[in-house]
Amino acid sequence: MKPKLTSIEAYIGQQIRKRRVSLNLKQHDLAKLLKITPQQLSKYERGMDKLPPYRLYQLCKVLSVTPNFFFEGLEGISICLTEEGNWLAYENLKGQKVHIKLCELYGTVSDVKVVQKD
Numbered sequence: 001m002k003p004k005l006t007s008i009e010a011y012i013g014q015q016i017r018k019r020r021v022s023l024n025l026k027q028h029d030l031a032k033l034l035k036i037t038p039q040q041l042s043k044y045e046r047g048m049d050k051l052p053p054y055r056l057y058q059l060c061k062v063l064s065v066t067p068n069f070f071f072e073g074l075e076g077i078s079i080c081l082t083e084e085g086n087w088l089a090y091e092n093l094k095g096q097k098v099h100i101k102l103c104e105l106y107g108t109v110s111d112v113k114v115v116q117k118d
Contacts, residue, residue: 008098010047012056015070017045019063033062053102 020030031041034055043049051059060067071088086102 007047008100009050011073012051012070013045013047015072016041016059016063019065019069020045023063030062034058 020027027038027041027045031038034041036055040049044051044055056067056070059065060069063069088100088102089097
C-alpha cells in the first residue's frame with residue numbers, strides 16, 4: 001500500500017469530497033463524469049494519489065468551482081511567478097516547502113499573496 005502523501009493532497013481530497021457531497025453526487029457518479037474509476041477517485045479524496053493539473057482543471061469544470069476552491073482555508077500558500085513558469089508554493093505540516101507547477105489552469109484567484117522566487 002502506498003504511504004499517504006503530503007497534507008496538501010489530503011486537503012484537496014477533502015475539498016473534492018466536500019463539493020461532491022454538497023452536489024449530492026456519489027463517488028461512482030463523479031468518477032463517471034471524470035472518466036476514471038471510482039477507486040481512483042477514492043484515492044484522490046483520501047489523499048493517496050497526487051492530482052495532476054489536468055485532472056484539477058477537469059474537476060473545476062465538473063464541480064463548477066474555481067481552482068481557488070481546492071486551496072481555500074490553507075495558510076501560507078502563495079503563487080510564485082517566474083520566468084520558468086508559475087508555481088503554487090506552500091509549506092506542509094512537516095515544515096517542507098513544496099512548489100507545484102501550474103499548467104493550463106484557468107479561473108478566478110483571490111486572496112493569494114504573489115511572491116518572487118529567489
